[in-house]
Amino acid sequence: MRWTPQRRTVIEVLAASSGHVSSAELIERCRARDPQTIPSTVYRTLDALEQLGLVRHGHGADGREEFHVGPDTEHGHLYCADCGARSEIRAAEADALVTAFRAADGFEVDLAHVTVVGRCASCAARHAAG
Amino acid sequence: MRWTPQRRTVIEVLAASSGHVSSAELIERCRARDPQTIPSTVYRTLDALEQLGLVRHGHGADGREEFHVGPDTEHGHLYCADCGARSEIRAAEADALVTAFRAADGFEVDLAHVTVVGRCASCAARHAAG
DNA sequence: TTCTCTATTGCAAGGAATTGCAGTAGCGAG
DNA sequence: CTCGCTACTGCAATTCCTTGCAATAGAGAA
Numbered sequence: 001m002r003w004t005p006q007r008r009t010v011i012e013v014l015a016a017s018s019g020h021v022s023s024a025e026l027i028e029r030c031r032a033r034d035p036q037t038i039p040s041t042v043y044r045t046l047d048a049l050e051q052l053g054l055v056r057h058g059h060g061a062d063g064r065e066e067f068h069v070g071p072d073t074e075h076g077h078l079y080c081a082d083c084g085a086r087s088e089i090r091a092a093e094a095d096a097l098v099t100a101f102r103a104a105d106g107f108e109v110d111l112a113h114v115t116v117v118g119r120c121a122s123c124a125a126r127h128a129a130g
Numbered sequence: 131m132r133w134t135p136q137r138r139t140v141i142e143v144l145a146a147s148s149g150h151v152s153s154a155e156l157i158e159r160c161r162a163r164d165p166q167t168i169p170s171t172v173y174r175t176l177d178a179l180e181q182l183g184l185v186r187h188g189h190g191a192d193g194r195e196e197f198h199v200g201p202d203t204e205h206g207h208l209y210c211a212d213c214g215a216r217s218e219i220r221a222a223e224a225d226a227l228v229t230a231f232r233a234a235d236g237f238e239v240d241l242a243h244v245t246v247v248g249r250c251a252s253c254a255a256r257h258a259a260g
Numbered sequence: 261t262t263c264t265c266t267a268t269t270g271c272a273a274g275g276a277a278t279t280g281c282a283g284t285a286g287c288g289a290g
Numbered sequence: 291c292t293c294g295c296t297a298c299t300g301c302a303a304t305t306c307c308t309t310g311c312a313a314t315a316g317a318g319a320a
Binding site for chain 4 (some may be wrong): 195
């Protein structure tokens with residue numbers, strides 16, 4: 001793998017972005033460092049990094065790509081369709097999810113890739129009430 | 131709600147498409163009936179139909195939109211990242227999943243919206259072996 | 261039937277993501 | 291240090307989806 005200035009930029013930005021980043025955000029931040037940044041290069045760099053296991057991508061509620069920067073515990077996401085709140089899927093739920101599919105189908109869930117959409121507790125309550 | 135020719139077209143196409151349709155497919159089929167079909171109209175019609183509960187949308191593995199035509203049992207999707215196989219999430223898994231999130235967070239999962247990505251049984255086996 | 265109100269349409273512009281291709285420039289070999 | 295291979299880059303074109311706006315045409319009222 002070649003160590004090019006463009007890749008350095010992407011990796012520096014990723015390192016500075018703990019947690020999750022959308023591709024658009026990422027490109028924006030790369031441009032802040034180097035206005036010459038070309039989107040396709042960023043996407044291709046991300047692909048390369050993903051093959052190396054340095055980042056993982058998932059899809060947000062709207063289906064757009066989102067990147068998790070490692071080394072992070074693998075986790076999925078919850079998204080409330082009402083209020084837009086986002087949170088991480090915690091160990092207990094993650095376990096239930098992964099185990100259920102493994103037991104039923106032998107299907108190995110890729111947790112990092114999962115975004116579960118629904119209604120968060122407070123929105124569910126509000127909805128039930130009103 | 132107004133009963134326009136364009137909506138008639140979309141609904142006819144949906145009725146003829148049992149199960150799942152991607153938006154691109156849908157537009158293509160609408161064009162087959164009426165070459166004048168405009169994508170934005172189709173999208174907006176789908177939004178309207180979704181508000182009426184006649185269709186539900188979810189996101190496929192690649193994050194693109196996908197529509198489920200009712201009246202169908204609510205279900206989510208499994209997608210194998212290796213071989214591309216797709217299947218529906220069955221009642222047992224669905225239950226485990228929905229219950230786990232409700233118990234832990236009070237989060238109400240919108241099953242129709244969920245696509246779980248991972249490796250299907252045979253690909254998981256092949257991967258473990260080779 | 262005719263009129264009016266406004267939901268809906270068509271179009272054009274815009275943004276996000278992806279791909280093909282020709283040229284550039286890392287980096288290991290000599 | 292220089293050369294050559296080819297992994298990368300930059301760009302332009304393409305696809306998919308979304309939004310704003312002016313014009314159109316349903317559908318109920320008169």
